[in-house]
Amino acid sequence: MRIADLVQSADWKAEKHVPVLEAADRVQAGEKLTVEVCVGKEIAHPNTTEHHIRWIKLYFKPDNGKFPYEIATFEFNAHGESVEGANKGPVCTDPFGKVVIKLNASGTLIAESYCNIHGLWESSKAVTVVE
Amino acid sequence: MRIADLVQSADWKAEKHVPVLEAADRVQAGEKLTVEVCVGKEIAHPNTTEHHIRWIKLYFKPDNGKFPYEIATFEFNAHGESVEGANKGPVCTDPFGKVVIKLNASGTLIAESYCNIHGLWESSKAVTVVE
Amino acid sequence: MRIADLVQSADWKAEKHVPVLEAADRVQAGEKLTVEVCVGKEIAHPNTTEHHIRWIKLYFKPDNGKFPYEIATFEFNAHGESVEGANKGPVCTDPFGKVVIKLNASGTLIAESYCNIHGLWESSKAVTVVE
Amino acid sequence: MRIADLVQSADWKAEKHVPVLEAADRVQAGEKLTVEVCVGKEIAHPNTTEHHIRWIKLYFKPDNGKFPYEIATFEFNAHGESVEGANKGPVCTDPFGKVVIKLNASGTLIAESYCNIHGLWESSKAVTVVE
């Protein structure tokens, strides 16, 4: 069995688990590039103690290189758990993250997300780096 | 030895390692609250393969409860590492994160950050939740 | 509010949340040192979808240095969650971890653990490094 | 681009990056199962500030279910970094982890590992659960 058999893909407008990846299409080499990732932009995903998005990972695969680099991991850790019981706690974290990166080569951003009961999902976006 | 002996605190305008925590002072219960965390807002911190901010953790301690809840972890994972050698890689991640949460009790946000050679740092901010 | 106000300490034989840290008292510089951490060695902690130990972090503070180094993080991610409902899933992860490290200075190992509803706990153990 | 294009596979006896996954082939439902993961069992991988194994993730895909569950993440965080410069620090973490789980369905364990300059690698192992 391979990871490829585990990570699901779909249109995020129709399937709520697919991570949405937003960033400019082009950026100057070495300039700040803001990247936003989220799950549930069009169709909200539950956020309960029993069922929630736990994390989104962000990778970058340069066009001129063989290996991907991990850029960031966002862990969403609060889902209403509490001593009073499930879903009675004081805080919930939405599955949304924003990061700022600098690139010096063109390539592809890849987001991977994990729902604690519906597994792994992915999406990607190409970014062109100009000098 | 205690964790209390390990986590350093200071004014972030004078000490570059201290996490900066930005959020509204007041929020409606259950409404979205945006929280931004970063290191180096006033004095930039290096971001090299050898020396960088690796993560920021965000906790919430409700006024009416004894225990803190972990809200989110932001891992900043790219620091110029590459097959060509240190600091020649295609991507660097800034120590900045943004998260969206919902609160239903007043309390304190606490940010903890980790520099891979200068250890643990913290800051906090109170938030009042109104009905 | 400080992290020091959040991290609790106690005797692990009496309080089930305290991380147990097991390692040799002395080790040769640069030789492999096995470190085991767990929660619930004497009194088992629940491991349910609603209440569980989520992670243990391991730090090292050298005697001759000012800053702690993060050695490892163990995340325990499966707690019976499933599409069929809470606690009906096929897998649970015990709060136990083992890691192998090399030290070249004497210092203190510090373990920090997190229960999703009972917060942060810590313990520590000195290790002497001999040439 | 898909995650499937990023995660590499090979024989761990010939390629040092491939995670080695060791566990019993059969286990009683609900009994403790020890799972060990490591990188470099046959051919050691470097562990330097500039080049190291950063983490291993462990998943479980039940035969009777569609989605994988994340079991554990092992982060190896110390690689000789220090104020004195790269590779002069007091501690290094080997890419080895051990976890204890309970299964109640047959399925496949999948390990995914990340080298900070050579990217993602995977391996898997089937486990039969008997009543």
Ligand SMILES: [Fe+3]
């Ligand atoms: Fe889901």
Ligand SMILES: [Fe+3]
């Ligand atoms: Fe620093």
Ligand SMILES: [Fe+3]
């Ligand atoms: Fe507990």
Ligand SMILES: [Fe+3]
């Ligand atoms: Fe490598």
